[in-house]
């Protein structure tokens with residue numbers, strides 16, 4: 001372990017860490033928005049449910065590197081453009097989250113549905129004020145998986161040269177100098193743990209009732 | 215007033231759940247729909263707030279056909295309580311209760327004030343206000359359900375087996391409090407149950423429905439018990455309807471008579487003299503309020519610890535059932551009758567009550 005290398009490269013390491021966070025977070029947020037919209041449609045119109053499930057499973061089986069590489073061909077961007085990684089990961093995140101969103105939105109019990117309807121909830125308002133909050137525990141479960149998965153998949157993005165902590169891996173391998181590799185590894189693990197812990201805290205704050213149910 | 219006029223409901227699969235139902239739920243009264251499982255009670259109830267559409271016939275609320283009203287507005291004006299309460303798990307108790315005010319856009323402070331007031335009204339400590347439904351017992355959740363239905367002070371309430379998911383003891387107290395609350399509020403209530411005892415206890419009018427969704431009889435509870443319209447109703451009411459019927463016959467006709475009494479503090483001689491051949495004597499205080507039974511058998515010691523409990527007393531204004539309960543609980547088999555101020559009037563034995571019932575029954579035909 002070469003501490004000197006680390007201290008003389010903190011700027012660069014910090015920059016890569018920032019890139020990594022950016023590349024992982026943006027697709028999570030975008031994927032969540034897509035999943036909420038598609039999931040709500042899938043629950044509202046049951047006919048859409050099977051194709052949504054089929055499509056999301058299909059997306060999920062494409063290897064990430066393949067998706068990174070074919071993305072420029074599909075959306076005619078430069079191969080090194082980080083937007084490729086962002087879009088690819090958004091698709092992954094949305095595919096993973098849409099199942100949780102749909103299961104979550106359907107978790108509202110028949111009694112709760114019936115009383116909401118009978119008290120004069122309109123469908124949209126019920127979705128927003130009843131079904132969505134009740135779906136939150138499942139959505140958060142999905143978010144935790146997707147976030148950790150994204151943080152590790154961003155590292156793969158380094159193979160097509162888009163930045164992030166993965167660059168430290170490639171550097172380390174190319175120069176047979178393992179300090180950057182180790183730094184990259186430690187930082188990405190810490191980042192995953194920290195993101196997961198933050199999500200747990202956020203969930204406790206947003207759904208204090210969820211620990212009481214079941 | 216809620217009026218059904220030849221209402222029929224046929225579901226898409228062809229099931230006829232309600233068939234030609236006509237009845238009127240009068241203002242300020244509890245109208246109970248009772249009948250076996252699948253006879254269309256829930257369907258009938260839910261057609262009132264248009265969460266189920268009628269196939270034919272009309273339902274009107276205060277003279278207006280509900281088909282011509284806005285369904286959402288209609289629902290916000292009719293309180294609704296269901297079996298498992300159906301509380302929103304993600305909202306606190308106070309927010310659950312304030313649901314309809316929230317939908318109506320009342321300001322938060324007012325909604326909260328109303329919700330807290332209602333908690334007390336239905337017998338819930340306001341300390342529970344910030345809890346979540348999962349932290350409450352079934353009985354407490356049911357009370358929250360009732361409070362929630364009342365929050366915007368709707369003139370009408372629909373209740374679908376609200377008390378059937380709790381144990382019998384809790385159910386009984388929920389029923390009693392419900393009746394007390396209704397006495398204060400005077401809402402127009404349609405109440406669904408499959409329990410004939412509950413129907414008789416709570417209903418001003420009872421509609422007995424039978425499978426196929428037809429109305430077998432619509433009458434006040436006493437009439438249902440004394441004159442069941444057909445074999446179905448008689449069978450549904452059950453074999454012990456005689457005892458249930460006692461609740462509807464006044465005690466005023468009973469042959470209440472004198473019996474030996476002594477005053478508190480009487481001497482042994484007084485006791486011997488008053489008792490004669492009886493083996494118990496009734497002890498009265500200076501105001502002639504009955505205090506208890508004194509077993510005599512040879513001794514005439516009147517010390518308070520030898521007194522036997524009085525059991526329950528009854529007044530002529532009460533029912534035969536109260537008199538019979540008093541007789542069964544008494545050590546001598548005699549029920550003690552008192553006047554409105556609790557002063558001793560006389561006694562009647564359970565044999566005499568039974569005799570009275572038989573003659574009364576013969577007269578009634």
Ligand SMILES: Nc1ncnc2c1ncn2[C@@H]1O[C@H](COP(=O)(O)OP(=O)(O)OP(=O)(O)O)[C@@H](O)[C@H]1O
Pocket residue numbers: 225226227229230231250251252253254255256257258408
């Ligand atoms: N959505 C539906 N589609 C088809 N049939 C239905 C539907 N809902 C109810 N039914 C049928 O209509 C009939 C009446 O049902 P309903 O729920 O009104 O009965 P109920 O008297 O409330 O019974 P319970 O005491 O079991 O609650 C039953 O035969 C039931 O199977």
Ligand SMILES: [Mg+2]
Pocket residue numbers: 255256257
């Ligand atoms: Mg029912």
